[in-house]
Amino acid sequence: MLYNFLLEFIEIFSFLNVFKYITFRTGLAVFTSLLTVLIIGGPFIKMVSDKKIINPIRDDGPGDHIVKKIGTPTMGGLVILIGIILSVFMWSDIKNVYIIFLLYILVSFGLLGFLDDFKKIKNNNSSGVSFKFKLFTQIILSIIGISFLTYYLDYQQLKY
Helix, strand or coil, X not given: CHHHHHHCCCCCCHHHHHHHCHXXXXXXXXXXXXXXXXXXXXXXXXXXXXXXXXXXXXXXXXXXXXXXXXXXXCCHHHHHHHHHHHHHHHHXXXXXXXXXXXXXXXXXXXXXXXXXXXXXXXXXXXXXXCHHHHHHHHHHXXXXXXXXXXXXXXXXXXXX
């Protein structure tokens, strides 16, 4: 969004031409994502810890692992996803089909991870969703995404 906004002013301000370079925008995206995670990460972890939303620990692990993991909050992937999605929306061309595909995979797999963590917390055990369900769902989500991507690219080639 910010990328498309800045491109409108290139004719007036020639120094904005630097935003056309993907390497420059990649650097900005990394910095934006890092800054976002650093800003919201601490308060998010504090909120999750205060609400006692902790990840149940497996019983079959090493003893010192169990001691170290007690009280570790869960849902940390949400902070990372927020940082990535914000960076993508700020510094990429949202009209690009590959960016849409990236966002689809990121959000759908993120929702699967959320479901896994939610089931762990709800059932108060470390199982979450089964391995077979995770793998099957990931394959189905990937096939759906690749099918839409392939269909869209084939459709674009037919138009020209």
